[in-house]
Amino acid sequence: MGMNNKEDLDAMIAKTPARIGVGRSGTRPKTDSWLKFRFDHAAAVDAVYGEVSDILLKRLDLFKVKTKADDKEVYLRRPDYGRKLSDEAKRVIDAKCIKAPTVQIIISDGLSAKAIEENVEDVYLSFKQSLAVAGLDTGTPFYIEKGRVAVMDDIGEILGPEVIVLLIGERPGLVSAESLSAYICYKPRLGTIEAERMVISNIHKGGIPPVEAGAHLGTVIQKILKYQASGMSLVKKEHEEEKREKLG
């Protein structure tokens, strides 16, 4: 490989976290890139079993509740338990939270406690700021341990917010074991279908920067409130409006 070629290759490698320019021995990967892959997989497996520290929750002033999944293996095998709040959680939320806010923010470790530890603070603070600028009230945010996305339906039933935003750890990948997703839904209730939820995923240092994601979330929320819809219903309503504008 000539010098120009190497510069060329390095420029390509710099454009993506994907494992490219790794070369080969026969048709197989080189030993160092193979072992790096194995090492990153090992780190990702370990991230699944981590926990969010009380220090972070205290700093963000979040109280903690649990789902019906009381142990990690149960959580992994039984997502239905992670979608349901424990009875205790329901009581605590009902007692502590402001009812019927415009925007309810919740945070959960999901499949990567590391995603919360590394990214949630920046997203959360910039998101709250963008909502404040827009003059939207945010109720009482809290943390749910071992939650799944649809746990927001249970919360929608108790608190009746216009919109719920759930910041949750994604299942870890090899490039990043700390990627965060923001799931958004207009009036989630028991029986809400998945196509009504929206997601901004890949929030981490190497993906969508957390501060930027927080600001972007604010914009998305305003659109959802304007159309009173999220997910596929939002696409449909936007489409109808486009048609009307064209005709008009």
Place this chain on the structure above:
Amino acid sequence: MKLSTQYFGEIHQFKSLKEVLAKANEEKSGDRLAGIAADSVQERIAAKAVLSELTLADIRNYPLLSPEEDEVSRIIDGLINGTIYQSVKNWSVAELREYILSDETTGEDLKRLSRGLNSEMIAAAAKLMSNLDLIHAANKIEVLTKNNGTIGYKGTLASRLQPNHPTDNVDGMLASLKEGLSYGIGDALIGINPVDDSVESVKRLLHATQDVIQKWNIPTQNCVLAHVTTQMKAVQQGAPADMIFQSIAGTETANRSFGINVQLLEEANEIAKAYGTGTGPQHLYFETGQGSELSAEAHFGIDQVTLEARNYGFARYFDPYIVNTVVGFIGPEYLYNSKQVIRAGLEDHFMGKMHGLPMGVDICYTNHMKADQNDIEDLGVLLTAAGVNFIIATPMGDDCMLNYQSLSYHDIATLRQTMDKRPAPLYEAWLEKMGIMDNGKLTKLAGDPTIFNH
């Protein structure tokens, strides 16, 4: 319908066909999650024994989900060829299995038989089959489809190049794309999963991939796997897509949770034909995977193997260019470990081929499953032996956007060279012209993505 059997003096009694089908499955965490799995290994085998004696007519006459209440059932039942069905309806499921495996029965025979079967019958046969049965039977069936190039020929192994990027950055995506091309990947498809499901983002990625295809005259096809409605808009606005993609499921309710129905997919097919850049005749791409119906809480107490078969019954109505199961992506609550993923991969591939579909597999796992790269390399070998039409490949097996591991560019090249398979013919000719492949082997030039920079 006889729903009981006796073994070692113990009587096993089942209440319904639905229960027999569920309990006859090999162990899957998804069936346990649904609360429908066999309680013991002996009960599982008893269910298989009961199932083996039921007739195909029993299966048709006792629908798990009636055509009146479910659109997918309507599509599947509507496609049954009455003449062929009449000729086999008195077969037991055991006879069906043995017919499929018989040396007298060719792949063409199976494709003909398939037109008289519904998806539940095909699933029933799969439940009686061992892993090697599934490999041997699937390998008989050659399914050819064409968009720009034809794939599926015996002796070939095609691949989907999946150059995803965590922010849809075009240069980053292109870097992975070029790396893949340099390993001979991408004859089935260059297909990107976008992070941003907006029309603008989809258009950008379609243009970027089509530019590379045009510049280097690559005999392949492109697709951006956003929601079907987003792609329809992008294509109507002039973005160059060779086909339109959608994830599908095995019940109408589950499809609704994906925001789709029959009418929408028919519309998508028409739009792909009218506006898409692919030659055809096939213009659609579907992905499936065991467990999606339960995940959408739309499984109606039916087991995940039977529901997966219904995906294929639904898919074949639309005559797709490619279909693949994303086996192992869904997580440990449906497929707990490598043993379950390997079994599911072989079942899905067999059941898809038995429906006459151009079946590929995304052989993969997530980081919260009990599986690793060695396990999916094993499944890659098994599926190549089974004659899989195409396999999905990512750089070093690591998808840096979807956060899961699949097979790698290296793996496809290795499977081809180890198991004496070639890329799709037009694509191989192109690789030879580019100096990347020579007589089925990678050349010295292969593996250097910079050859596509100038």
